[in-house]
Amino acid sequence: MDFTVNSTESGAPNKDLLQPELFPGELVVALAGNPNTGKSTIFNALTGLRQHTGNWPGKTVSGARGRYMHRQKNFLLVDLPGTYSLLANSAEEEIARDFICFSRPAVTVVVTDATCLERNLNLVLQVLEITGQVVVCVNLMDEARRKKIHLDLPALSQLLGVPVVGTNARDGQGLSELKEAVYRVAFNLESLHPARVKYGPGLEQAAAELAAGFGASLKEQVNQRWLALRLLEGDSTILSSLQRHLGLPHPQIEALLELSSKVRQKGGSTFQDAVVSALVDRAEKIASRVVRLENMEQNRLDRKIDNVVTSRKWGFPIMLALLGLVFWITISGANYPSELLSAAFHFSEEKLTALFVRAGSPDWLHGALVSGLYKTLTWVIAVMLPPMAIFFPLFTLLEDLGYLPRVAFNLDNSFKKARAHGKQALTMCMGFGCNAAGVISCRIIDSPRERLIATITNNFVPCNGRFPLLIALSTIFIGKAAGALASLAAAGALLGSIMISFFITLLVSRVLSATALKGLPSSFTLELPPYRMPRVGRVLMRSIMDRTLFVLGRAVTVAAPAGLVIWFMANVTVDGASLLKHGAAFLEPLARLMGLDGFILMAFILGFPANELVIPILIMSYLSTGSMLELESLEDLRQLFLANGWTWLTAVCTMLFALNHFPCGTTLLTIRQETNSFKMTFLSFLVPTLTGIIICIIIAGTARLLGLA
Amino acid sequence: MHELLISLNRLAPGSMAKVVQLSAEGPTRRRLLDLGLVAGTLVESLRKSPSGDPTAYQIRGAVIALRSEEAAKILVEPAY
The missing domain is CATH 3.40.50.300 (P-loop containing nucleotide triphosphate hydrolases)
Structure with a gap:
């Protein structure tokens, strides 16, 4: 993240x-x-x-x-x-x-x-x-x-x-x-006599022979012995780097290539091993003189922890329990502060309205600025800030501890079967915070094919902007049904969503590996670093400053103008109906098939700048007044949705479509930057959208066929 | 002596072995060498992932997980 x-x-x-x-x-x-x-x-x-x-x-x-x-x-x-x-x-x-x-x-x-x-x-x-x-x-x-x-x-x-x-x-x-x-x-105040590794007479001689053939200009610009060794190792990237950074002309590169292959023939492919072995030997010798272990079993505790958290018996249950715990703390902890914020914003809205009235401003101005901009903005803050301020520190804590690589270790086999990279699990974890960040993190995957798979599928992981929707819907439609165990059931529903998104990620990765991005998994190694004691104070500071406020800041910059646009769409009428209604009516047939309604689909489309907006847009569209109702609790939200014909199926399909639809604008832009390809960006748009439409149609169709909804 | 050699993926968790030779080529070979898996290096198989693969190994003070495909390309001599 x-x-x-x-x-x-x-x-x-x-x-x-x-x-x-x-x-x-x-x-x-x-x-x-x-x-x-x-x-x-x-x-x-x-x-x-x-x-x-x-x-x-x-x-x-x-x-x-x-x-x-x-x-x-x-x-x-x-x-x-x-x-x-x-x-x-x-x-x-x-x-x-x-x-x-x-x-x-x-x-x-x-x-x-x-x-x-x-x-x-x-x-x-x-x-x-x-x-x-x-x-x-x-x-x-x-x-x-x-x-x-x-x-x-x-x-x-x-x-x-x-x-x-x-x-x-x-x-x-x-x-x-x-x-x-x-x-x-x-400033050359230190007398340096840097250690040089001795590679044995064969290699040193070959290197000297090769270096003798370098041109005069090259000798000045690079360490010759080093360059000669790289060429002997058969490192082809060094030649392109010479061309790029020193502007070495092509014929000279060719000459270098020829010269090095001539010298290399004498040693065969053993040069590479000889270089690495010499380095490793030297490191071992130095370490043996510098490092003294008082306790030979230095990793005993780490091993004991790993024996549990990556064991056959407990590995998966612990992973799920931790994730569930994080969600449960987030949901149950965020309720009260969210309500408090809403109340505060509502109070200042009344004051603002009074101010507008006193100034004698026209209705449309008050509508656009207060009912549109202000309400959307404050909704986003009230709904997003508390869960993020809880979720991010918790997640950062796990990250600091060193638990995330263990997750990758536990899950790698699934990724291997999907012909994807094990580190994709890490990029998915980042995606929980923000898909754009998840896409950037795909750089840790060095095979291009697997990096693209991770990039295209990252959006299947619900980011922080989609959590409020998932949390709200699981609380009011699933948690509500569970009565006293509401927040537990909501956390369970959220966990279920994550597991669905995990399986869809694997499935789509596998399909991509067989179609657009054909190939077998490349080799990879994963380090399981020592566990470290997290510094709780620093974790809090960092996750709140770096993550919470950063993501919130971005959401707010998007929400404010979007609130204006949406208000206008909801209030500018053509042929007796608002632009929003026209759009919804157009989308209605497809939406019905998907178990949604036209307004829901419209809200997802208008929410393209930021997923956080889907719920506020939906609320605004359901209200004939063209602005958000005074929703003081999730219960009001439930009543509003029920009044607009929502059933459990609508909630489930909306959650599924929230998990599987086009990436937000920022993420798509990031994908374009990272892949440098319109085709891949388009694919990243198409793949999750089609997946979402198909899943929703199947679920809605099945439920209707069985008479469940 | 040679019948004692096995590939690293067949080393039972909890046991140690000494690297004899790598059969990997190209980038995979470099990657393995970079981990310090040169001839003579002592490796301990720690545990398998809950789903059976990859396996975690103790290599020169670090814990590294290798998929069975890569471990199969490392020839080792088990130490008893």
Whole structure:
């Protein structure tokens, strides 16, 4: 659920990542590191920005930038995507590698996880091959202490030949030391003797031979030994990067290719293994001299937790129970504050109306501004704010804990059978917050085919904007029937909706894999990071500031003008009926077939800017006055719907269509940006809409045939 | 000696093995190598997902889940 201001504004951020705009005298500092090492936390702490963080790999999918000052010098910090390596296995690794290699930052900070240093050293060693201007930041020192892992940082610095700083970014510890170290490296105040991995005589000789053949201009611009090694490994992406970033002419590229294949023939395909083995060996040796485990069973607790939450017996029940619990707390907790807000807004509406009357303003002006704009706006706030302010912190808590990757682990087999990517489960989780954010998060899937599947199907997950509708309808039509257990039943209905959307996602993914996006699943690996104690205070702050207010802000900007438009549609009459009524009448035949009515379908269409609007539009359309009635409780809403011929079937079909219909405007725009294809955007529109129409027709038809409704 | 080798997906949860060789090619091979799965690396099979696949492995201090297709391409020597 990465929809902070940073990540959403940078729709296509990687284009200009390599050429950041600089203030005069400003120095570029690249922030590299394995996924899930707290890199984003460090970025936020240094720059004061709020790049979203969370305990699962692959959060930083765009290159956020921020500035900070130290000793009167300006630094521009560039947050590179989290990678385990720079050997260009994925788009993220290529971006990170190209930035370090071709943008030549003054300093590259490599953030590592103190609790699994050995694994992180692989990346450190690879960065050191490209540049010596490095500061190694060993983060999560408190976690390491808790797990009784002792680290000898001075020895690490000695072995790597660059400064090493231990930090606890979450508490701000060690950050000033980090800034100082960066400053010292940037201004050459530090004597650096970066460690270089020895690859054995065969490989070193081949690399030297190859490097001798490089042109003079190339020698100046890139580290030759490093480039030679990449070419020997058979890394084809490096050639296109040379062309792109250094403007290397085509014939020169061809010559390089020929030269490297000639040298490579001597070593065969063993070069790649030799490089990686040497790196891994070196990392192991360094770690063995720096890391001391007091307690060999450091992961005992994590294992115990995993033995339960990912067990055959409890894995699925716990997952469902947690999701149900989150919904139940949200629904039962949101009722009272929602009513309070409604009452407050209603009170100020009366005052506003009185003001308009006293000023002698015409009826239409009062209608448009108060009955249209103000009422729609306040409805959205009253209905959305309380559940979001509860739902997001709860969800962020689970995220911080490290539970989400376990969900992906539990569900992966289903995704494999649907020929989709296991990380699609993570992008779906993001979709709960906002589908546009879910679509952006699909970047963590590196196979293009599976990424498209995840993108197109993300909208099947109900986003936060659709929850109010689902919650309201399940409360008044299903919860009501359950009597005393109302909020429990409503939570159950919501959970049922989620499960339906999950199965539809799998089904549609499978169908897409057999048709428009043919193919077999590509390989993937999923890291299950250590559990971390969430900081409750920070979680609250962050989820309310970053998520709740952000989503609410967007909803409000859409709701205000939409309220105006809808009011006009409901009040401008042609041939004795409002525009809204004309539209509804036109849609009526199809809507009836789907178990809905013309107004409901019209509300979904007019709700295209934001799903939050569907209910207010519906209310407005049902009222002959052309504005929203004074609905003080959900009971009023129920009465209004019943008076307009709603049955349980209407409620069920409306909920189903809410789950399965076209993505909102923002999401479609995001899909267009991410896929860069009209065809895929259109497909993303068509697939859920058709699915929704078909499901509704089947359900409504069956229910009518059986005489149930 | 060679009859003792099995592919990693057949390693029973709870047991350890040493990596002998990767039979994967291309991007999959790189990805596996990047996880530190070079010859000689000790791997522990932790548990299977509730639905039977993937399986979580302890590899060089990290817990990594691999689908059976990928694990099948890793030849290991079980350690007893």
